[in-house]
Amino acid sequence: MKAxxxxxxxxxxxxxxAPGLARAQSTCDDVAQxxxxxxxxxxxxPLQVDRAYGAALLQCKGVKDPSLAAVxxxxxxxxxxxxxxxxxxxLTTVAYLQRVQDRSAKLRIARRDPAYRAAxxxxxxxxxxxxxxxxxxxxxxxxxxxxxxxxxxxxxxxxAPNDDVMARAxxxxxxxxxxxxxxxxxxPVPDRPMPLHQGFLRPDGNIAHHxxxxxxxxxxxxPAGCPAFYQFNFRFSDRADATWPVSKLIQVTFADKETxxxxxxxxxxxxxxxxxxxxxxxxxxxxxxxxxxLIQRCLQA
Amino acid sequence: xxxxxxxLLSILLIALVIWPAGLHAHNYGYHDSMTDLSFQxxxxxxxxxxxxxxxxxxxxxxxxxxxxxxxxxxxxxxRMPSGLPVRTLVCVQAVDGGSNTVSPGWSTTSLGKVQxxxxxxxxxxxxxxxxxxxxxxxxxxxxxxxxASRDFSGTVLGLWAGRPDDEVDDxxxxxxPSNALGLGFLKDKINDFINMGLAALLIPFVCLVECIxxxxxxxxxxxxxxxxxxxxxxxxxxLIPGIGDIxxxxxxxxxxHINLFPVATNEFDNHQGLLTEAAFGGxxxxxxxxxxxxxxxxxxxxNPDDSQGVSRYQITNGGDGHPDTLKRDDGDWLLTTWVHVxxxxxxxxxxxxxxxxxxxxxxxxxxxxxxxxxxxxxxxxMHVAATSGWGHRPYEDAYDNLWPKLRxxxxxxxxxxxxxxxxxxxRWRKFVLDWRAAHPQSSTDTPVRDLVTAIAKRxxxxxxxxxxxxxxxxFNPLMxxxxxxxxxxxxxxYQNRPNAVxxxxxxxxxxxxxxxxxxICASEIEPWPGP
Numbered sequence: 001m002k003a004x005x006x007x008x009x010x011x012x013x014x015x016x017x018a019p020g021l022a023r024a025q026s027t028c029d030d031v032a033q034x035x036x037x038x039x040x041x042x043x044x045x046p047l048q049v050d051r052a053y054g055a056a057l058l059q060c061k062g063v064k065d066p067s068l069a070a071v072x073x074x075x076x077x078x079x080x081x082x083x084x085x086x087x088x089x090x091l092t093t094v095a096y097l098q099r100v101q102d103r104s105a106k107l108r109i110a111r112r113d114p115a116y117r118a119a120x121x122x123x124x125x126x127x128x129x130x131x132x133x134x135x136x137x138x139x140x141x142x143x144x145x146x147x148x149x150x151x152x153x154x155x156x157x158x159x160a161p162n163d164d165v166m167a168r169a170x171x172x173x174x175x176x177x178x179x180x181x182x183x184x185x186x187x188p189v190p191d192r193p194m195p196l197h198q199g200f201l202r203p204d205g206n207i208a209h210h211x212x213x214x215x216x217x218x219x220x221x222x223p224a225g226c227p228a229f230y231q232f233n234f235r236f237s238d239r240a241d242a243t244w245p246v247s248k249l250i251q252v253t254f255a256d257k258e259t260x261x262x263x264x265x266x267x268x269x270x271x272x273x274x275x276x277x278x279x280x281x282x283x284x285x286x287x288x289x290x291x292x293x294l295i296q297r298c299l300q301a
Numbered sequence: 302x303x304x305x306x307x308x309l310l311s312i313l314l315i316a317l318v319i320w321p322a323g324l325h326a327h328n329y330g331y332h333d334s335m336t337d338l339s340f341q342x343x344x345x346x347x348x349x350x351x352x353x354x355x356x357x358x359x360x361x362x363x364x365x366x367x368x369x370x371x372x373x374x375x376x377x378x379x380r381m382p383s384g385l386p387v388r389t390l391v392c393v394q395a396v397d398g399g400s401n402t403v404s405p406g407w408s409t410t411s412l413g414k415v416q417x418x419x420x421x422x423x424x425x426x427x428x429x430x431x432x433x434x435x436x437x438x439x440x441x442x443x444x445x446x447x448x449a450s451r452d453f454s455g456t457v458l459g460l461w462a463g464r465p466d467d468e469v470d471d472x473x474x475x476x477x478p479s480n481a482l483g484l485g486f487l488k489d490k491i492n493d494f495i496n497m498g499l500a501a502l503l504i505p506f507v508c509l510v511e512c513i514x515x516x517x518x519x520x521x522x523x524x525x526x527x528x529x530x531x532x533x534x535x536x537x538x539x540l541i542p543g544i545g546d547i548x549x550x551x552x553x554x555x556x557x558h559i560n561l562f563p564v565a566t567n568e569f570d571n572h573q574g575l576l577t578e579a580a581f582g583g584x585x586x587x588x589x590x591x592x593x594x595x596x597x598x599x600x601x602x603x604n605p606d607d608s609q610g611v612s613r614y615q616i617t618n619g620g621d622g623h624p625d626t627l628k629r630d631d632g633d634w635l636l637t638t639w640v641h642v643x644x645x646x647x648x649x650x651x652x653x654x655x656x657x658x659x660x661x662x663x664x665x666x667x668x669x670x671x672x673x674x675x676x677x678x679x680x681x682x683m684h685v686a687a688t689s690g691w692g693h694r695p696y697e698d699a700y701d702n703l704w705p706k707l708r709x710x711x712x713x714x715x716x717x718x719x720x721x722x723x724x725x726x727x728r729w730r731k732f733v734l735d736w737r738a739a740h741p742q743s744s745t746d747t748p749v750r751d752l753v754t755a756i757a758k759r760x761x762x763x764x765x766x767x768x769x770x771x772x773x774x775x776f777n778p779l780m781x782x783x784x785x786x787x788x789x790x791x792x793x794x795y796q797n798r799p800n801a802v803x804x805x806x807x808x809x810x811x812x813x814x815x816x817x818x819x820x821i822c823a824s825e826i827e828p829w830p831g832p
Contacts (some may be wrong), residue, residue, distance in 0.1 A: 057477065062605070063632035072636045076600070079638060082596035093590060100593070104578060104641055108566075159584035161778055169587030169782045 027138050028060035047127055067117035071110040074120075074129055075103045080190040082143060091146045093166050099157040102145035103129065109148070126150075193217045193230060196269060211273040219256070230270060305574065322460030328697040329421055329466060332677040332696065333459035334704050335809070339816035340378075340455030341442040342726075343717050344579060347375040350445055352716050356724040367727050374824040379413025380832065383457045384665030385423065385431075392430040397448075400485035403430050411830070412454035412666060419456050458820075461670030462677065465650060471610035472552040473655075474639055477600040486624045547601070555639070556610045559646040561756065561761040566643070569615075569627045572754060574646035575687050577639070581776065586690030588781040589677045593640040603642055605634035613653045614645035616750075621652070622740060623750045648753035649686060651675030655749040655823075662828055672749045677817045679757040680808035682764035682775040692795070695788070699795030700809075706802050707809045718810075725814020729756075733822045747822040756815050760808050767804070774804065 035056035039049040054073025055066070063069040078194040106129040110117040120132035128150055135150030145155040146268065152161040161169070196215040203209050219228040232254070254272040261271040345353050346368055355364040371815045392401045407416040408423070408431060418436030422429070433456055438446050446452055465471075503712040553748070560567075562582035567573050577596075580589050595601075605611045611634055613690060615626040626645065634642065654671020661668060678684040681700075683693035700707070709718040732755060736748045764775055783791040795801060 035739070058632070058636065061477075061632070061635055062630070063636060064630070065632075068632075068636070076597075076637055079597040079641070080600065083594040086594050087598060096594070097585075097590070100578060102598075107641075108568075159582075161587045161590070163777050165782075166587050166590070168779065172782050172786045283446055 005121045023142070028057050031060045047077070065114075065117070067114070067121045068110060070121050071107060071117045071129065074124070074127070075107045078103050078129070078143060081234035085143075093160045093163075094158055097160050098145050098155040099143055101158060102155060106130070193219055193270070211275045213260070213271055213273045215261070215269055215271045218266075218268055222269075230256070230272060232272070306537055317751055328677075328681075328701045329463040330701045330704060331697065332463040332466075332674055333421060333456075334708075335677055335812050336459040336462040336673050336816055337455035338442075338708055339722075339813050339820065341377055341446060342437045342722060342813070343371050343378075343817055343820065344452060344455075344699050345442065345445045345719070346371045346723075348445060352441070353719060353723070356720045356727070358724055359727050361729060363731070367723075367730060368765050370373075370821045371391070372728065374821040376413075376832075377824040378458075378820060378830055379411060381412050381828045382665040382830065383408060383410060383412055383415055384461070384667035385457065388423065388427065388429075388431040389428055393428075396430075396432050396434070403432060408457075408595055410657075412457050413452060415453045415457055418453050421460065421463065423460055425467065436734075438488065440708075440712075441716045443574075457666055458673065460671065461667055462673035464670045465557070465654075465674040466665075467550055468553050468609075469548050469550055471613065472548055472555055473604040473607035474547040474552060474601050475549070475604045477602045477635070477638075485604065509586060511574070523717055543645045548607075550577070554689070556614050556650050557647045557674075558644070558684050558687040558689075559648055559679070559757050561685050561757060562687070564686075569629060569643060570646055570649065572646050573687070574644040574645040574649075575689065576641070577689065578641045581686050581688040581691050586688065586778045586781055589688065589690040596638050596640045596774055600638060601640075602638050603634045605631040610645070614649040615653050616645075616649045616656075618657065619652055620743065620752065621746065621748045621750055623652075623748070645680050647675045648750040648757070651753045652750045655747065658823070659746075659826060664830055672747075672753070672819060672823075673816060675753045676756060676819060677747070677810050679753045679815075680760050680812040682760055682808075685736075685757040686764065686776065687759040688776075690781040691776040691778060692791070694753055695780050696775055696785045696790035696795050698792045699801070700805050702792070702796055703801060703805060707805055722813040722817070725810045726817035727814075728820060729811075729815040729818035733818060745826045749817065749819075752815060752819065756811055761813055763807055771804075774798070779807075780785060 032053045036049050036053035039052035044052065051070065052076050054076055055070040058069040058072055059066060063072065082091065082096055082099050082103075085091040086093070091099070110120065110129075116131065119133050120129070123132035124130065124135070125132055126135065126138050126140040127142065128135070128144065128146045130140075130146055130148070130150035132138065134148075137146070137149070137151035140152055140267055142148060144152045148151050149215070160166070193216040194216060198212070198214045200212050201210070214232060216230060224226055254270075256270065258272060259266075259270040260273050261269050310387065342353070353610050359367070387409055390402050390405060392403060395401055396403055404416060408419055418433035420429070420431050420433040423431035423433075436453075436456060437448070438451075439442050450587065453768060476656050555575050560576065560579075560582075564582055565573055565579070566576075577585060577589055577593055580586070585593065603611070611631075612628075615628050616623075617625040617628060619625070626649065636642075650676070651672035654668045654675075657671075658664070658668035681693075683689070683691055683696060705711075709715045729752065732752065733747055735749060737746065740746070740748075766776060768776060777794070780791045781793055783794070798804075
């Protein structure tokens with residue numbers, strides 16, 4: 001029997017999880033990922049890389065005007081950044097709402113005015129969503145609201161709940177803050193790890209010690225306290241096993257701290273292991289019987 | 302990893318939004334009961350019940366014309382095909398004191414020949430025959446519409462009136478990354494969190510959306526079940542398609558609002574619908590703000606390909622003199638997360654059903670459900686202020702519960718309430734007739750969008766006027782939050798205040814009156830099924 005195994009380490013990828021449109025989403029994610037990689041290769045800033053990703057994704061999903069997709073991607077990115085800051089209690093409610101409204105107003109202008117969005121594509125150096133050619137203040141602080149001239153000023157007043165009322169709601173949903181990691185709030189897009197080695201090892205003949213190992217380059221561009229996760233996608237191409245659909249894709253995710261590498265290259269590499277006998281610590285693997293299948297396929301090959 | 306926070310939020314949000322929501326999580330009873338009572342009042346008039354006399358404010362000639370219209374409408378409505386699907390003939394309990402079986406075709410006939418009341422779960426629970434056990438019209442109507450020869454048309458119309466809340470295909474959402482991170486490790490991380498004992502984190506998230514858009518019933522239990530389930534991964538496997546496709550009754554309501562604040566941007570219709578970012582005239586309540594942040598952090602966006610509301614509720618060439626919707630293509634709908642998308646207004650929802658009803662020359666009752674539902678929603682202050690917060694859910698629950706008191710069930714004032722409803726019905730009937738007079742080419746049409754908007758405007762004006770005298774009613778920035786942590790107390794805030802019935806009566810009268818007027822007018826188009 002011929003079997004082939006493909007293991008792909010990724011720091012982040014959109015995986016095919018559902019038929020139909022989800023496949024389209026996955027395809028679009030691939031397209032967008034390529035755009036992001038290209039932007040990164042061109043030496044663009046993390047913000048610009050994210051914008052490139054978002055614009056490509058929106059275009060792939062159906063936004064016909066590339067310049068509108070570019071503005072919307074920038075707005076969506078800012079919405080998400082603002083939301084994380086707000087959920088992490090690093091923005092007041094008023095400041096959050098003012099900034100959201102500022103972004104929405106600029107998107108409305110871009111929707112109405114093709115010249116505005118065309119100019120945006122040619123440059124928005126300070127990221128305030130006001131194109132450089134009409135931005136009289138080219139050094140606007142991150143995420144600050146501005147006037148149409150791109151200068152920070154007094155934003156229009158917003159009607160926000162008072163602090164007490166908002167605090168009550170936060171208490172009602174207090175765990176919102178717990179699952180939002182403030183250390184990651186403004187972290188850049190992680191580097192994409194490169195596959196280095198993979199393979200099956202029987203270190204001592206004890207089946208409990210058999211494992212499939214994967215070595216990848218380490219993600220190093222994240223701030224302290226913001227953990228990286230490494231996702232591995234296992235796709236089988238063996239059509240002989242009717243119980244194991246050829247389209248079956250298994251994702252396994254490891255936290256950075258799960259690395260088995262303690263050697264001299266620890267700063268640059270991460271090694272993760274799937275043990276044949278490992279069923280207690282990673283019941284997801286047990287359920288999928290992934291390790292056994294991996295090892296079986298390796299032996300058969 | 303940059304967006305681990307977003308990923309975690311995604312996981313939890315997904316877990317909650319795809320959790321099976323109870324059917325009729327909205328105010329089904331309000332829509333159903335309002336429609337059924339309206340039909341019972343029409344039946345009383347058609348039968349010439351002497352207690353239903355002319356309201357003082359209605360002229361004798363107007364009253365005579367109105368009575369004549371009602372008498373013509375009732376038999377026509379009774380001839381409408383019910384539009385109900387076939388169900389099993391075996392019931393889980395005895396029907397009307399008889400056996401556990403029902404006759405073939407008992408519900409799939411014309412309205413007037415339906416043999417039993419239909420249950421609220423007729424369209425959703427296929428294991429039962431769909432009979433509404435123990436139904437009676439209530440109060441004086443029990444004798445007007447006696448058990449021996451009971452007409453169940455009102456229950457069928459009521460069922461369809463509640464139906465739009467269960468149109469789960471109206472809204473499909475998807476998680477869309479805003480940057481170069483995806484959803485890849487979702488399954489693993491959900492399981493990891495559960496194994497790490499973090500399932501408790503799910504509870505507030507489950508409650509968050511479910512309590513805003515759904516019924517909030519048992520949301521704590523649902524969340525705990527997720528944590529306690531030994532085979533949770535199996536559940537997650539089932540739920541995984543939801544990652545790319547999130548829908549459910551919690552999300553149907555996004556099409557059920559109309560924003561009557563003068564500050565509304567109204568970019569696509571003369572009145573826009575729900576826009577969470579600018580809810581309640583630009584003052585979203587705390588729950589809406591948190592929902593917005595979570596949705597933005599997770600990239601929760603409309604999937605226009607699968608959302609039939611996109612095609613249904615953008616109205617062009619309506620033929621009612623109303624401005625067309627400035628139609629958005631798929632790209633427009635998915636440009637931002639859903640909280641920044643202005644949804645189509647509820648008058649368009651009504652118009653969709655009305656247009657379909659006109660197209661379907663068999664005149665099945667089904668499509669009347671949309672305009673009937675829109676009329677009901679237009680009497681709810683939060684729907685016309687375009688907010689899912691500000692006490693929306695507890696207000697609706699309270700008035701669902703208060704319905705028997707609102708209609709003065711079994712009270713000496715029951716007939717007087719019916720007369721007040723008829724006063725409103727005559728007024729709304731005149732509204733339609735005036736429109737027809739101004740549009741002679743549409744002499745039997747009904748301006749559903751104008752009708753719904755006019756009802757909504759009255760509701761809005763009344764609610765705003767109330768704020769001046771009763772600042773915390775009906776819009777209260779604390780009650781949607783309270784509903785999450787102390788549901789009964791939040792409902793009680795609306796339900797148990799001394800003047801709760803008095804405050805809820807004007808919108809109820811408008812709703813019943815407009816429903817009667819609409820049913821009369823709907824029955825006037827041709828062709829119509831013969832006897």
